[in-house]
Amino acid sequence: MSPQFAGDGTTRQVIVIVEPEIGLRSETNGIRSATGADISSLSAVLANDSITLEPLFGQSEERLRSATANLAEETSEPVPDLSVYYQAIVPAERAEAVAEQIRNQPGVAGAYVQPQMGLPFELNAMAPTQQATPPITPSFVLRQNYLDPAPVGIDTAYAWSLAGGRGAGVRVIDIEGGWRFSHEDLLQNAGGLIGGVQSTDLGWRNHGTAVLGEIGGDANAIGVTGIAPDANCRAVSVFRDASFTYNLPQALVQAANSLSPGDIILIEQQYGHPTRGWTTVEWWPAEFDAIRYAVTRGIIVVEAAANGGNNLDDPVYNTPLAGFPASWTNPFNRANRDSGAVVVGAGNPPAGTHGRNSQPNTGEPYVDRARCGFSNFGAMVDVQGWGWEVTTSGYGDLQGGSSEDTWYTDQFSGTSSASPIVVGALACVQGVLRAAGRIPLSPARARELLRSTGSPQQAATGRPVTQRIGNRPNLRQLIPAALQQSSWTGTQFTGTVPANQTICWFTFNWPAHWHVLWTVVPTSPFSNAPQVTWKVRVTRSSDRFITYWICVTNLTNQPVNIEGRFAVLGW
Template identity: 45%
Template sequence: MAMSSPENVITDYKSLPPLPIGQPELILMLQPGLEHVLSSSQQLISSKEDLTNIHGVLDRHGASMALLFGTTEERLRQPQLAAHGKRAFPATYAYEEDLSTFYRVHAKADSLETIAAELRKDPQVRAAYVKPGGSPPVILAEKLLVKKEAVAPSTTPNFVERQGYLNHAPERDRLHQDLLEYDGGLIAGTATTNEDFVNHGTAVTGILGGDVNAYGVTGICPRATIFTSSFWDQSTSTAIKAAADRLGPRDIILLEIHRSGPRATGNGQEGYIPIEWWPDDFAAIKYATSKGITVVEAAGNGGENLDDPIYDARPSYFPADWTNPFNPANPSSDAILVGAGAPPPGTHGVDYGPDRSRLWYSNYGARVDAQGWGYEVTTTGYGWLQGGPSADLWYTDGFSGTSSASPIVTGALACVQGILKDFDRRPLSPTESRSILRKTGSSQQDGYWGPVAQRIGNRPNIREMLQAALNR
């Protein structure tokens, strides 16, 4: 049966406002086994090969380089899991990528592609590529762009009844009044005052861990301690590894970022894809999952079919042994990819189609594991539902995108891991988490923007997930 889209929903990327986007990055990967070090004078020294050609390229362009994942090559070459004690899942989680071969080249943005092309001519260079800047995968609908100017009431109302995503299944503001109890702080990177990024982080945190009280919102897993690792001023892969170095089995990393892929049009977020497609991000994610840390990754708002053959085509600037991580037949990062589904019809008076159907902007494909609400999410930040002069009192009920969907799935997983801990049970491994999300939950439905065959997965059901986890 044919369906038409609701008239009050933005479905054209041209009508979407621009989002803050990070700077492009030039990533250099050296061949393994060079036994190289970067000296204090920024000179690469190898006991096996002559690396002067690389320095010549950098010198001609006034460029410099730094290790992407650590302070010294020696520390990175140590067995990368030994420092974390006994492995939680030794039979499954081996990590073999040499992180000491990854560097970030610093130069003027307009010279990065030229430098990368020259570096690729050197036989000691495994890959050199310019990675587009990333941005939060949020759909900035009209209600997120207009703040209520009225003075906030003396007591914030209780908005829990508007948090339908809590119902039974069928960079942030650190001083926000509803996010004070379990703030773990910033563990890597630099906090930003950019309002879009701050609101985005505040909204994500409210979904996950809004405090339990008589006002505002309540998080899905309010007793979880939430740390942040900012990608505002550092590479996304650096931010991921820095977080992983502080965490262990039972912990979860949520990646709230996507970037323009090979089919990006420059038209808003059209063609944006999950960040694991880039080798350094894949390596960082795999490093985390190899430690038994569950990684939840936004599938992105590009409206892309991740099964499209274009993603199997290796870019010439990637390593020769690169394979498409979206193809289930290839090695996996073991991250959980989250798509965006429609909330129940009538939520906040709007109908986006059948409950749990794919929304128009959500990426989809066999690699996508689960879905969450992609519109009408009530949470902290933005100030549309409650505004006023103080951002610490702002709330919205229009948070959206795979940005809103991903913390919903993360919150469900955090609840299950917490209960397993309380019962002194082994935590879910990343692979087990993916499997349980795929086998349980409320099924995806056909919708306005595509059939079930355009897979975004099931919406989590914590009760079913817990039963499956306890029955392992």
């Protein structure tokens, strides 16, 4: 199998999106409509090319509809209908023609060819040394400068000084294609593969091993130590079966269903845009909706911005690909729509890291926290991590030998090396909050704090700070900001409730992480009987905001003036 793309190149995946009203059902002998819609034309096209449609998310349409309906009821948020997505595996040379045929059929909202995907192997081509492995691996922690105090690193020592600050009680799922779970530095809290099948390719395996080492490398006297070594790190593979069928959306949903609010998913993938090269995956419809599903469940999704060196604000991204549904809008402009993911760019390490002042492969001078030349950038990029010189498990260029279980590198790079740093930082924060008996950060709150704290991005020649990749996390700022609490009271509204009637007031844009109590107090004097009662109803209008509905009932036979008072108990 090629290290760049899934499969053997003879087939491609066509993503099909149907209109929900036709109630499409995929069965062993073809398709049918649960609503009685005429799907004969679509059936004929599929039959002529011997094409089988299967639910993209791996479950029956009924289960997917039930899951999304239940989630919408629990959260009072709109949830993407995942049951309308299907996949068809077709010969590569016929993929575009098949997609065009399908999308022209009644009841089909869209049909497009799944983009080529890949990992940044061009940045991570390190070969293992042939030197014999020492009897005991030495400690490489002093080479992990991204652990250092800010602004050089993210200041893990501060987090580790606090209860829960090593990520205790936090679960992380890494989504990519391969890992070495038997590695000597991934034995304490790595939970293994919980979905899909591993690639047999060494490039995938090294990559996943390096990512897990950054986040959760064992806290011991050998090798590296992860940023959040007490976090439970598991994996879901993008390859869903023994044929290495690639399906990132299904992997995302499986990961989300395996986690609880406050846990973390890492997406270590990038897709090839036809004219711009490597691009952030949420630009594609199925991936966006899968991320949105996870975020609605309260899972923090950390997404690599990708390594195309592209401006994600470029108007070219406003133009959908052929076969995208008419409802699609560019998610890189969050005013259009927002997946809720934390998007990570790659920044340079300080000059002198590992004795180098520039990247040996590219000659790129190191200006600390300046955008790496390969990193995508733009307004939607939230935060940066180290994009070069990351010391972690895998590859073997720092310590090699005959066994992959003792391989280490100090050259891991890309938005692939940057994103695990952010995951680790968030795991430390969530661990501290859990240990303090506080609710964990929501996806929206996590992103807000990453943007408002940290060591600022710097400029380099040809890479001004207007090419946004965000700040580098600083746990000494981030954790106190997450723990900060304040309380106050006030009057939000006044009004008059007619005799024996009920009137509702609503008030919106209350931050979702605030704890708010409501009280309604009559201001018209009355004696000997209760005057009003009230009920508070709540809508979570988005990841960030709550709308409260306060319905006041007048229990008397005369009008009552009232005040709606609030008490913020903490935030």
